[in-house]
Amino acid sequence: LAISAYSRPLSVSKKRSLGDKHFLPPSPTNNSIKTSKYNAFNFLPMNLFEQFQRLANAYFLFLLFLQLIPQIASLAWYTTVMPLMVVLSITAVKDAIDDLVMWLPGPLVPHCPFLIFLFPLPSADILLLSSSEPYSLTYIETAELDGKELRLQSQDSYCFFFFFFFFPGEVRCESPNNKLDRFTGVLTYRGEDYILDHDRLILRGCVIRNTDWCYGLVIFTGPDTKLMQNSGKSTFKRTHIDHLMNVLVLWIFLFLGSMCFILAIGHCIWENKKGYYFQDFLPWKEYVSSSVVSATLIFWSYFIILNTMVPISLYVSVEIIRLGNSFYINWDQKMFYEPKNTPARARTTTLNEELGQVTYVFSDKTGTLTQNIMIFNKCSINGKFYGDVYDKNGQRVDVSEKTEKVDFSYNKLADPKFSFYDKTLVEAVKRGDRWVHLFFLSLSLCHTVIPEEKVEGELVYQAQSPDEGALVTAARNFGFVFRSRTSETIMVVEMGETKIYQLLAILDFSNVRKRMSVIVRTPEDRVMLFCKGADTILCQLLHPSCRSLKEVTMDHLDDFASDGLRTLMVAYRELDNAFFQNWSLKHNEAYLSLEDRENKISLVYEEIEKDLMLLGATAIEDKLQDGVPETIFTLNKAKIKVWVLTGDKQETAVNIAYACNIFHDEMDGIFIVEGKDNETVQQELRYDGRTATAHPWTQDFPPISSSICLKYECSLVLQAHALEGNLQLDLLRTACMCKGVICCRMTPLQKAQVVELVKRYKKVVTLAIGDGANDVSMIKAAHIGVGISGQEGMQAMLNSDYAFSQFHYLQRLLFIHGRWSYNRMCKFLSYFFYKNFAFTLVHFWYAFYSGFSAQTVYDTWFITFYNLVYTSLPVLGLSLFDQDVNETWSLRFPELYEPGQHNLYFNKKEFVKCLVHGIYSSLVLFFIPMGAIYNSVRSDGKEISDYQSFSVIVQTSLLCAVTAQIALETTYWTMISHIFTWGSLGFYFCILFFLYSDGLCLMFPNVFQFLGVARNTLNLPQMWLSVILSMVLCILPVIGYQFLKPLFWPVSVDKVSGTENLARIHHCMRHPLPPPIRTKLKHPSSRRSAYAFSHKQGFGALITSGKTLKTKLLESLEIWGINLLFHSHSRGSASSLEGCTQVRQGKVKKEPPVTCQEKAMSGLPSTNPSKF
DSSP states (O other): OEEOSSOOTTSOOOOOOTTOTTOOOOOOOOOOOOOOSOOTTTHHHHHHHHHTTSHHHHHHHHHHHHHTOTTTOOSOTHHHHHHHHHHHHHHHHHHHHHHHHHOOOOOOOOSSSEEEESSSOOSSEEEEEEESSGGGOOEEEOHHHHOOOOOOEEOOOOOOOGGGGGSEEEEEEOOOOSOTTOOOEEEEETTEEEEEOGGGEEOTTOEEESOSOEEEEEEEOGGGSHHHHTSOOOOOOOOHHHHHHHHHHHHHHHHHHHHHHHHHHHHHHHHHHTGGGGTTTSOOOTTOOSHHHHHHHHHHHHHHHGGGGSOTTHHHHHHHHHHHHHHHHHHOGGGOBGGGTBOOEEOOSSOTGGGGSEEEEEEOSTTTTEEEEEEEEEEEETTEEEOOEEOTTSOEEOOOTTSOOOOOTTOTTOOTTOOOOOHHHHHHHHTTOHHHHHHHHHHHHSSOOEEEEEETTEEEEEOSSHHHHHHHHHHHHTTEEEEEEOSSEEEEEETTEEEEEEEEEEEOOOTTTOEEEEEEEOTTSOEEEEEEEOHHHHGGGBOGGGHHHHHHHHHHHHHHHHTTOEEEEEEEEEEOHHHHHHHHHHHHHHHTOSSSHHHHHHHHHHHHSOSBEEEEEEEEEEEEOTTHHHHHHHHHHTTOEEEEEOSSOHHHHHHHHHHTTSSOTTSSEEEEEOOSSHHHHHHHHHBOTTTOOBOGGGSSOOOTTSOOOOSSOEEEEEEGGGGSSSOHHHHHHHHHTSSEEEEESOOHHHHHHHHHHHHHHHOOEEEEEESSGGGHHHHHHSSEEEEEOSSSOSHHHHTOSEEESOTTHHHIIIIIIIHHHHHHHHHHHHHHHHHHHHHHHHHHHHHTTTTTOOOOSSOHHHHHHIIIIITHHHHHHHHHHOOSSOHHHHHHOGGGGHHHHTTOSSSHHHHHHHHHHHHHHHHHHHHHHHHHHTTOBOTTSOBOOOHHHHHHHHHHHHHHHHHHHHHHHOOSOOHHHHHHHHHHHHHHHHHHHHHTOHHHHHHOTTTOOOTTHHHHHTTOHHHHHHHHHHHHHHHHHHHHHHHHHHHHSOOHHHHHHOGGGHHHHHHHHHSOOOOOOOOOOSOOGGGSOOOSOOSSOOSHHHHHHTTTOOOHHHHHHHHHHHHHHHHHHHHTOOOOOOOSEEEETTEEEEOOSSOHHHHHHTTOOOOOTTTO
């Protein structure tokens, strides 16, 4: 077929024939999807550019250039180059690993304008032309695109057959866009235009079911596909602490500049008063003409000396800590999902501490909270409850793996996968209970399921929703097997006896009707109407004689609803032949009406769907993932709000919300926003529609970013159109005051809009979790994206920051890994800034005793190794192994999570505390050693108050003080912690003797100048007195603060870990509280409306048209077409074809002279989908 698959949108492709020997097919558009930032050529320049965007790295690069200027170089150049190279190298390796993990090549479309599907996952947006099914129907699952229930959707193509492969044609279509439910195009073939809409398009992300093969024309590929258009842009995510660090580094710059300015002024004053008259002993350099010039140079010299105020190793240490905490997630055996052999994966290493600060969780429903598996769980038949299991004492017991299942061996056509546990129902079926038989007969007839039996006895049901499939499967197992159907008959095997029912009419489901009915003629020549639907609708259609039965059934429905089951009612009516014939005429008249057809058909349906006799009710379990209710309950205890963003319908979403503990019966109310225009939606957001009175919280809204005290426990359910217009602020104000929020009918981009809305105005950390491609934009928009590797493909996982297989693993991710990572990072930052302030500010005090001459206190090598060697391992040990409480307590007390949400452990206030503590410690570390050796002599009378001895005493006191400080900060000691902490201090003394050894100093006298100082200083009692006194004075305020803080300023962790609470905690762990008992409400109708139907119009019209039947003629023509295709393709020839129908501007023009069958029999295949 010469329809070009590679023409650009909105452009007309040239007509080409494959039979033309000069024809060369154009190169296919690359369908790969790139999620990585780097390649082999741009990695080095791009990565260095990104790293030097950090203020600290740019500062040290600038500092390196300053050190190359001899007039102001107060430190050797290697003191900056070595740490900078280490930092840049480690960060580059880490970024390369992260980018490699995120790399995702999409599957390539074959080098052919046509794509034949021999696999279920199309990799492009494709115009369907033909398939293996009758009338080129293709059943597709769209759950990954729209997030709705698993369903099979039919695509009725134009049925262009294989032999069209050799005829010219062209497709003109719209530009790539993100509208999943819209597509506009025109197929021009042999001078005729055929209208194309979204029903003809198979989108990337769909899953093709029960179809052997498909032929299609590639329309959009790669980033142009509608799926990728909805995926949003990938942005580099940074944590709140990253942004805070940039602000703090800027503060440090200002503080550093202020100190340098003060010291420069001091130098200018000193030179004017003393230095000018001291030139005979200390002459000025030739380039120094005045004290102002000298002060200017000294400013930059001190700028170099005090450079450690801005810690160069800060960022690389942060990255190492994040990498280590990411490994903990990857290694967590309790987050390993054994059935799928899937471990948890941290796909990024930059967001770990953000996991400890989450306030809002945005979750998908299908496949994330639920398993998308529908199970026939319970039922009520003629007022009798079935489905519960009782022990020998008559006590109700919960179903478990050990519970004995019902034996269906009496039914050879039973589905072996079906499980049921109440034996009384099977006994009722076997003894021939009339109402039970009629109930299951109704379930086996009233549906639009299409059966397929490729192997004798192995039935496969193609259902538009899994609910219908579960109901028909239940009827099959209990002895009423739906075997096959035609456009006019239904075959049911009833308790081993085959019966044929004449199908008279299907009154199909719609979102307005909320029910469906079938009218059949039984083998006994009785006309029966069977109906099933939402109880809120069917209760109004029942015969008055069913009043008492209705009350009993409603009580059963309440029980079903309290268990979170999806319910519907089942009823029937026996019709008089004359009445039905009269109604059939009215139905045909309404169906052929040209004006107001849908309304007329609806009125005709209502005329016959009345005075129904109630049979009972069904309860379908939309099986939740393991531990979902408990997880959401725990998240709520941690004051994490859970919003469900789903493409599903409102009734189903609300039902799942109750099952998941997002909603509960004790809530004051559920507010449902259903308005179609802005004014109505705004009123619904501000007022209670039932009482029309303003809520107390709608008056004088406080700022959105402030915390709002909830006086009422309410829930909000809203539709996607509430996001339209200028209602975002009203929506957010109302939603943030509700305990639970459900957003229904959401497109992928609307999900992202909700997340962006909360991010923009609430200023809190958000987390989005989903499992389908429709969740990708939401995952990318949130601060943290979590992908579940479930049944809806891998798109969500591949675009996520963290990935695992079960929703309940979110507890461990947040409360253990997230909270520990946040606490460790806060401790690290507090200690890191403190040790650098204490280290650097000693130079500031020393300047007042050295004539502001830019003389350093410490040895050059100590300055080089301080952050890189001496203090790096202890702080890494703290940041990788510390635990304030163990994982059991972390999960037992979710309230421990609250400090992270408010960022209590490290903020600007805590930074100022570190600065004050650092200033105090630097005063102690300078003046205590100075006082200890001032005018002091050794036992042999030699003076010890020299510069080099003072330097060794100060730096030793500093290391001992900061080591004691980190020992106080550590709450969980391991062997590695001990080695890192005390080993680093011992390593310092080893290096000290090595650097100050005689051999090294004699070999390199210009580099190693402290000859014998270590040997002479460390045996002085003044030295050890100074070290001990300095260390005690430095840590004494810390000990006092840690003692007083839990008493006067306690936080949640202090309350949990307090000694007075240990007995109560252990008692609670040994004797856990029983789960809360659900209160049973009378007729909670808002919870019973999750009727088990699909979203769109059912298969009724398709079934009655007869298109689902594959005739022998069709099968023979398919084989003939395939043979013709490959035979003609090998010869390079073409054939001609005349179509039976021509579609011009959406209208069908029939050509009567020759029928399609006659053309087919004469060797010319037909293109008329209504005939073929």
